[in-house]
Amino acid sequence: MLPKNILVPTDLSEEADQALAYACELARQLGARVHLVNVIGIPSLGVPELGMAVGATMMDQIVVDNQTAIDELARTKCTAExxxxxxxxxxxxxxxxxxxxxxxxxLIVMGTHGRRGLSRALLGSVAETVVRTAPCAVLTVRLREVHDSDRDAA
Structure with a gap:
C-alpha cells in the first residue's frame, strides 16, 4: 500500500531538513500529502516559586518562534502537497x-542524528523509539555527508 499521508517530525536540524527533502520528493512522486510536526520538550525548571506565568510566557514565545520557522520551512522546502x-x-x-x-x-519519515555510545545511552534515540512504537511504517534518513568527489561531479 502506497502512503497517502506522510509525517515529518522536525527539530529544525540539518538531519530533519534532509528527511523533509526526502519525504517531499517521495510525496510528490506518489501524490501524497506531507504533514510536519515540531515537538517542543517541556523543561522542568525545578523552581516552582518562579511561577507558571514566567514558564508559560516563555513557552508561548517558543511556540510562536517555532511555528514561524516550521511554516517557513514548509513553504520554501517542500514542493509536495x-x-x-x-x-x-x-x-x-x-x-x-x-x-x-x-x-x-x-508513513513517518524522520532524520536520525546517528548518535553512538554514551551520548545515545544517555540521551536515547527518538527515532529508535518511534521505529519500535509507531502506528505505521517509519523511514529513517541519515544525514548524507557531501564529499569532494560529489561536489566535483555536480
Whole structure:
C-alpha cells in the first residue's frame, strides 16, 4: 500500500531538513500529502516559586518562534502537497506517535542524528523509539555527508 499521508517530525536540524527533502520528493512522486510536526520538550525548571506565568510566557514565545520557522520551512522546502504544519509540546516520542494516529499517517519519515555510545545511552534515540512504537511504517534518513568527489561531479 502506497502512503497517502506522510509525517515529518522536525527539530529544525540539518538531519530533519534532509528527511523533509526526502519525504517531499517521495510525496510528490506518489501524490501524497506531507504533514510536519515540531515537538517542543517541556523543561522542568525545578523552581516552582518562579511561577507558571514566567514558564508559560516563555513557552508561548517558543511556540510562536517555532511555528514561524516550521511554516517557513514548509513553504520554501517542500514542493509536495502540504497538510498540517504543527508545533506541539511534550515528549517527542509520544507526540510523534499521537500525531501519526490523529492524522491517519501511513508513513513517518524522520532524520536520525546517528548518535553512538554514551551520548545515545544517555540521551536515547527518538527515532529508535518511534521505529519500535509507531502506528505505521517509519523511514529513517541519515544525514548524507557531501564529499569532494560529489561536489566535483555536480
Amino acid at each position: 502540504l497538510g498540517e504544519v504543527l508545533v506541539r509540546s511534550g515528549d517527542a516520542r509520544d507526540v510523534i506517535n499521537q500525531t501519526a494516529e490523529e492524522l491517519s499517517i501511513d
